[in-house]
Amino acid sequence: MSRLPTFKGGIHLPEYKELTEREKIKKLPLPPRVVIPLNQNVGSPPRPVVEVGRPVKAGEVIAEPEGPVSSTLHASVSGVVTALDLFPYPAGPDSLAIEIETDQNDSSPELIPSISDPSRLSPDEIRRKVLEAGVVGLGGAGFPAQVKLDPPEGSRIEYAVINGVECEPFLTVDNRLMLEETGKLLAGLRIIMRATGAREGIIAIEANKMDAFYKVQAVVHKEKDIRVRLLKVKYPQGAEKQLIYSLFHREVPAGGLPSSVGCVVQNVGTAIAIAEAVLSGRPLIDRVVTVTGPEIKDPGNFRVRIGTPFQYLLEAAGGLPDGEIKIISGGPMMGIAQATLNAPVIKGTSGLLVMRPVSRERNLPCIRCGECLRVCPIGLIPSDLGTMADKERWDDFEGLGAENCIECGCCAYVCAAGRDLVQLIKLGKAALASRKVQK
Amino acid sequence: MKGKKERLFKVTPAPQLHGGESIPRVMWTVMLALLPAFLASLYFFGWKAFQIEAVSVITAIFTEAVIQKLRGRPVTITDGSAAVTGLLLAFTLPMDVPIWLPAVGAAFGIGVGKHAFGGLGHNIFNPALIGRTFVMHSWLPFMTTWSPPRLAMYAQVDAVTYATPLGAAREAVISLVPSPDGIFSTMDMFWGSIGGCIGETSALALLLGGVFLLIRGYVRWQTPAAFIGTVVLLTWVLPVKEGAIALAPYHHLLGGGLFLGAFFMATDMVTTPVTGAGMLVFGLGCGLITSIVRLYGGFPEGVCYSILVMNAFTPLIDKFTRPRIFGT
Amino acid sequence: MLKEFTKGIFKRNPVFILLLGLCPTLAVSISVENAIGMGVASTFVLVFSNVIVSLIRSLVPKKIRIPCFIVVIATFVTLVELFLEAYLPGLNKSLGLFVPLIVVNCIILGRAEAFASRNPVLLSLSDGLGMGVGFTGALVLLGAIREVLGANALFGFELVPGFRPAMIMILPPGAFLTIGLLLGLFALIRARREARGAE
């Protein structure tokens, strides 16, 4: 086999995908209540347009976009709005959310008639539909999809890339979607190409998902302007900049966007959501979540409504094991450990992991083994960044290029001294940002 | 506050996975890599070599424990770093040193060379080499007297006139001149059946350990390759100084402490550059200084000094060999 | 006046506290003998330059005072040089370069500038004497440590028979090491005393 394309740096991780990669996507019954945080997208959070006590239907708009980079929120179930208050949030402190008590009718408003031929739509219309459907990046970051479909003035998009890499261990959402919703994926890619004017579509898949590769290949091979590319299994292959480098040997400039090297990248789930939004006018009110862990009874991939509490989701997978455990929202490398199971699934939630914590020595002095800078996909020196953040030497910290860090976690994974390098760098970046605000 | 106690989950910062690498694992792997050379030292120099090694390792560990206790820091002697320092120091001593000498060297190396700078990870210079240099220049006569290895077939040569291959060439002792027919055959040098410090004579044993570390990834190829390559090249092309006997590059390769230095000392993580390019520069510098000292300097061997001098250059090298940031 | 004398010995010791005059301190502290020789020579220059500077302090324009002081100091150093050459050639040889370099010993110029140029003659004299004694004391302390450890001797006489001295102590690294450890020790003592004083 010829050598598969990849990037510099990175690490090889145990995959743990076997737990769920063959589990078909299951639809979960409606939860008794949902909690829909307002803050689910990069940019400004949408403004709520419902008040407590008001009945809503599934798919009805409950918050409207605010500002140029924002998104729309919809009620994910039909029922009554019971609160607009602070609720646990999976990616940080308690956050403002709308709580809806489900009425189990699951009635939805009329969907806008479907459009069979998206090539008749203008790019502006596509973007409007995507915005109205509240589609944001489902890979985790939550970047509003319509913004990505609107390349900045002066840049010409050559490639529309579907990111089917899913390099985080454990997660199998994109894998299942590629297998089960191949047609929609392709439709989504067509729409993205149409909206951005890309001349070629690429579906990038890591070589550990051969089933998905063959399935997608079988569908795509007739298409002249769409290719499937197999990539080497390496973390973080799915990071946007690394993916673009692997595919085209182009480096997105530091601080720049993929569009500056002629690319637009969308996650598999996002592409499918775009297809649904544009073709059938269906808003983004549910998503697929991998619920897994070595000690979970029934791990699987579940299609759940946005706002479903983790508690409900975990019970569907067989409940929590006893003893000391760690709950992670997202993948094990970049995911966030949870304090409570009351936090809900949001648009960016790709997985829910239950792990046994392994205690180890942490934050010993750096022995300068240099492993972190060999695995850093960005070419930073994480050990020094960590030290500078720890000693609050912000000028040096910035001078070492801290702002380029993608927080992939490779450095902390390999650190022999067990230093929490990513945490240090995150804290440092936050301090840097607040220092800039002060100035 | 009242009622049933809620279940608390463990929360750790991302990433939630760890590769399992740890400081003890690194250090004890290096110890393992030193095992062949340790066995070789026992084989060629016998019981006395063991005594030296034991005293050195125990003193190193003891010194570290005492200092950490005094400073109120956690005592980390089980991580193996002090043991590695002690063993490496012992390897660089000749067999005939008095038994207190390795103890002084180890205490100085750990105390001044390592903990004065803040302990593991903070030291600038290789503590083992600091210890060696200290005893070398304190008690020069002990450090330049060589006994023939126990099993040498030419054991009739007495200790006083015995010398290392490099020393013999410098003093131009014709009877000891290394030559295929002379008493230092290339094979002897490769196996280790020659005069020298107890851990440095057996090129084979060191090579075994070195290759093991290379495979494990604790040693990068850049440093040993640049170091050894430069020495071989320079000793081949440069003329020797007046009165000395020219040695072939392979004598320089096998006859001194080059392998020990290149694989185990110049690759010490704490005191050498972190990037590949930096390691190349470091190795090059080591090779250059070693060759110059060996060919023109006042001492027959220069590996130790070359590494110490380059240790001082390490922060500077690190500063100028930073990797390129993606997208810049 | 006594205060001016004693402050140079302990509280404001030129070597250990003010970190002045380090070059000759490290260079000549190979043995106690050299240390005393250097100390006395420096003290001589220090005292006389202090006195002269104090005498002419009102005559010298402020702008060119430093060159003037240097000339005064250099004159006395030349005197010392000539004296040593004539009467103590052995010492002169072992002090070598550092005899003319007394000129640039920061202590001397420092005292001339900071003290003698602002104070009357007698005070300046006692200040110079104190600083000189402090300097000599530091030199002797360093020299004694290095000679004992590095040569197993004091004033050239062997001390403990059978003890093998660490030769490195009389080599350059020994000088750096001794002063480094001594300074560390003093810092430790100071910190301890401050901690006790606070309670």
Add this chain to the structure above:
Amino acid sequence: MTAIFAAIITISGLGLLFGLGLAVGSRVFAVHLDPRLEQIEELLPQLNCGACGYGGCADYARALLNGECEPNVCPIASPEARARIAELLGRLLEEEEKLEARIFCRGGYDAVRRYDYEGLPTCAAANQIEGGVIACDYGCLRYYTCREVCPFDAIRIDDRGNPVVIPEKCRACRLCVQHCPRGIIRIVPSHSRVDILCSSRAKGKTVVKVCSVGCIGCGKCVKECPVEAITLEDNLAVIDYEKCINCGKCIEVCPRGIIEKIEEKEKNRPVAGDNRGLSSVPVLPG
């Protein structure tokens, strides 16, 4: 005789030559440097702690000279030194009262935790994930970064795990204030000796769930205060230091025991806690 003359001429000739050279040079390369800069620097503590907000003492001295700030910004410099600097700058120093830092949380070991934290042992880190390890959003995280950054060792840990400012050592440098991620350290006038040591602006119901001592905003102290110095702001009783007369009547009525008398001298504190075991590793007992 010739030799002596020659010597004299040599030296004086050289002197003359260099003197002339320098005289010319000083004209050509003249730069005006304010001599006060060095004098100010000498008066500053040279601790380079950064408490003034400038990059070290030298930077602060420059800022002073440029009139960017007042001489009382440096919290470390002695009043005499500040007066001297002000004098140098020809400025009047505003009369200012003595200040000290105060930590407004007494949650201690009993404060309810959100989760078991394992990671970087600093307050900022413990506050970063999931809203912080302590369930009360206004509660001390007890990783004691404030004590680590204090240049004067003016923060100790009491027997219930609360960091406490030692008033006589504190010089109100604000480093702890800047480093507290929960913002529960404030600078207060030293004449205030009675205070409500809680920062929680949450509703009483929430406070009861997460803390055994936190202010529930019951308002009893407000009623009791003879000089109307206490007001309720967002469920939190707050003392107006201008009005407070340190009578201590509020202490008795507080149902949560969160109002305390703060002794000016640490020695007068009733029972000084034993914080030996806590000195090096901040432990959160389970």
Add this chain to the structure above:
Amino acid sequence: MIGELFIIFIGVVLVNNFVLVRFLGLCPYIGVSRDLKSAAGMGVAVIFVMTMASAATWVIYHYLLASGPHNIWFRLFGDGIDPSAFNFSYLRTIAFILVIAALVQLVEMVITKSSPALYRALGIYLPLITTNCAVLGVTVLNVDSFFPGGEAVPGSFLKCLIQGFGAGVGFTLALILMASIRERLELADVPPALRGAPIAFMIGALMSMAFLGFTGLI
């Protein structure tokens, strides 16, 4: 000749490094080595001053102070007098220090004018070059090594120049290494008692130990 000059250069840079072996210029070595930028600035200034001073003092020593056929006084007044009567070498200390003082002041003026940032970084150490014993040291050393018995060796001017330049390079080398090491130690867990000057001396000790390897190189 080239070989000789090379040996002189190596000699002062490595074997008899001014700071690490000869203990000259220790004040700036400890004082200006806190960060790399000012160390480099100081180093360049010292190299410049040392080279200039070597040249200037050679001229003065050769033509004014040393006895011999070049002595100006001898040429002017020396008819029939023993040339040794015109030996003013005892004035070298005074004369040299004057030369250096003037030179340094000039350099200072130039730097103050051309680069205020550099001036700020070097702070009080620029005037201290005057009393930097390394500079006076190199000029005295020049006289000692290239005017044995008062008579100049062949090529003495060039040799003085190289020795002065090399001494500056050696000083700068030691200073820059020290500064880079201290920058790293800023972040290290150095015991409080050893912070600052003590640890700087310890580094000096260990560097000096490493440089012992160059003994006997020339």
